[in-house]
Amino acid sequence: MDDRRAKLAAMAEAGGEPWPYSASPTAHAADVVAAHSGLEDGAETEDRYVLAGRMMLRRGQGKLIFAELADRSGTLQLFVSKSVVGDDGFASFDDLDLGDWIEVAGTAMKTRKGELSLKVDGVRLLAKCIRPLPEKFHGLVDEEQRRGRRYLDLVANRDSLDVFVARSKMVSAIRRFLEERDFLEVETPVLQPIYGGAAARPFVTHHNELDMRLYLRIATELYLKRLIVGGMERVFEIGTNFRNEGISFKHNPEFTMIELYQAYADYDDVMDLFEALVPYVAERSVGTTTITHPDHGEIRLDGRWPRITLRDAILEQGKVDIDSASDDELRAALVAAGYDPKGDTTRGKLIDALLTKFVEPGLIQPTFLIDYPVELSPFARTHADNPKVVRRFEAFAAGMELGNAFSELNDPALQLERFQQQAQARAAGDDEAEQLDEDYVTALEYGMPPTGGLGFGVDRLAMLLTGQRSVRDVILFPARRTKA
RNA sequence: GGGAGCGUGGCGCAGUUGGUAGCGCAGGGGCCUUUUAAGCCUUUGGUCGUGGGUUCGAGUCCCACCGCUCCCA
CATH class of the missing domain: 2.40.50.140 (Nucleic acid-binding proteins)
Known part of the structure; x- marks a missing residue:
């Protein structure tokens, strides 16, 4: 020097x-x-x-x-x-x-x-x-420095630069795809007086002048649907969400999410949309629709993705029928697999654990799981054939959830009921339950047309398309402990 | 929260049963008009994450703490 x-x-x-x-x-x-x-x-x-x-x-x-x-x-x-x-x-x-x-x-x-x-x-x-x-042949290896001093990683490791270039092209392609289909890009509040739209704990902050507690958003859902009420018909937002939770290879406390809402569509339409979007984006960001994943080999993103009901998937992998089994039987199935369900107090959480434990790791090729239990989906529309489930799907690939979508619940009375159920869950100790958002119910009272909605993680999709194992390798400056 | 592993010059790594720290790259000096991580000769950098302890002696053993990675809940 x-x-x-x-x-x-x-x-x-x-x-x-x-x-x-x-x-x-x-x-x-x-x-x-x-x-x-x-x-x-x-x-x-x-x-x-x-x-x-x-x-x-x-x-x-x-x-x-x-x-x-x-x-x-x-x-x-x-x-x-x-x-x-x-x-x-x-x-x-x-x-x-x-x-x-x-x-x-x-x-x-x-x-x-x-x-x-x-x-x-x-x-x-x-x-x-x-x-x-850093050394010219081995590059920068130390993870602490690669993530903490990303500029050095980008200089020394060409592969890393390529990942972030691909991510940038990915976001650009998503915008193009949606704009071609007449969606409007909008921006909704990051600071929210009531947080909602996901099961998560928030970051809390305070506005001095208003002397008001505010939360960093955990989702954009409830604001975007207000815009559907307002008549914007097709909207999307690419934005950062914040969830005050653990950090892992697939979780960063701040992450980028896309949510879109389309009036007059239902979850089948949204499945078709997502199934078209992913290969479109892959082609334009990494130049292929067949991904070679370091752990899972070839993953084909094009073509029609299988649709499997959550019940069938859990029945096949976990040998338990969530339609007929009691809570104790669900618990027993989890225990038999060596998982301790003590923290899972509600039926919804037990089913979610069954999904995570038995089904998710095996979903390597793109797959839609459909028809989720109503307890897990307070904003989704009940299935006409089965009141226990809602018209909802989650998309999976590489053993990981990519996105979540449903036919939106637009009956204000039923929505209020769902909020009340959430309040009970919170009282029973579920600190991820939804907060009552009265203005959202009021909005629904003015009428929301039948609508399909979708949310998916940009970081997860970037992981899939670039074959990265950790979300921290597709986020330029991931969260990390810094010296006090 | 539990378990395993890691932390040594700017970077990538070695370091035997505890005996006073090495190698490669980068850097300095020299040779070379077709190299591909060029090569050859030579040379400067390190109180070994932090703080204690055991010992005549600790990078190495013990304890605590900090940070990172992976696995599990």
Whole structure:
């Protein structure tokens, strides 16, 4: 570091500008590769480019230097010859350190060994890298640093950069998909006086001027459905939700969720929509609809996904019928599988545990589980054929829940009843039960048309599409304990 | 909450039964006009996560704490 700082000082002393104001690259590394990859070994061109990026590798060869320039698109070898840049130019290139940001000008060529390169005739330091970069071959391995100092991870580990580029394209593709179908993107409050729309504990905060307790939202659901009442017909929001819960390979306390609501649709329509959305997004973010997952092998996202009722799935994997079994029988099935259901006080929670324990890990290929118990779904519409279940589905892949959807309950009296059941559950010790939202009931009293709704986690989908095992590897700055 | 493992120079890693810390990369100096993690010669960096303890002596053994990873509830 001292040495690199000294170079900066010497440069300033000699009248150079160590921190130039701007740069003017004309191309990315990948552009040069795309234009000239067909060159014969040893061939040179007159095609000039100006590139900017970080110098990542250097191989000195006496009066020749090979270096590797990395930009967002990829890398390109630089071919620096003393006979081209002269003694001074060569010396100043030799003075650069790994990690320095540089701007280089030159012509496309291919070396005798067949490596496409830029034959450099001009170099300019754009910004000095004062600290040495992580090791060039193994990259940055230490998880603590990879996540805590993501910028270093992105510099040192190309794979990591690729994941986040894919995630960005994914979000963009989701927007396009929904806009093509006439959905309006909206923004609803992050700070909410009453939180709802999911079974979770909230983060609590306080507004000084209003002297009011506010919660960071755990879902966007109830606000978005108010917009359906208002006549917006098709809305979606891409937003951060906050849940004050444990951190695991699939949970981060703040995460990105998409919720969408479509008037005049039901959960079958929403299944079709999600089934079309996922391959559309996969194609445009990772370039394929067949994912190779590190733990589960090939996962095919296109085609029609199986629909299985939750009852059938639990019956097959857990050997217990949630339609007829008593609570004790459900509990016994869990105990037999070595799971202690002591914290699961309600029937809904027991069924949820059966799903998590027996069914979810085996759902590798995309699958819809449909028709959930009413206790677990206070905002979903009751099934006409069976009052114990609602018209709801969850989508799974890679042994993980991706999304959750239902035909929305729009009967205000029934909704109020469901809120009251939730209040009982809370009184019985369920601290994840829904809070009564009177204004939401009032909104329903003004009339919400038949509506289908869907929520899915952007982070989970990013994990699936990029084959990452941990949600922390698809979140740029995941939550972590920091030094006090 | 329970269990297992990890923490050693900027980065990636070694460190035998406790005996005074090594290797590779990066950095410095030198050689080299076709390298691909270039190579060769040479050289500078570390009170081994923190705090106690055992011992003549601790990176190594014991205790506590901090942080991370994985598995389980």
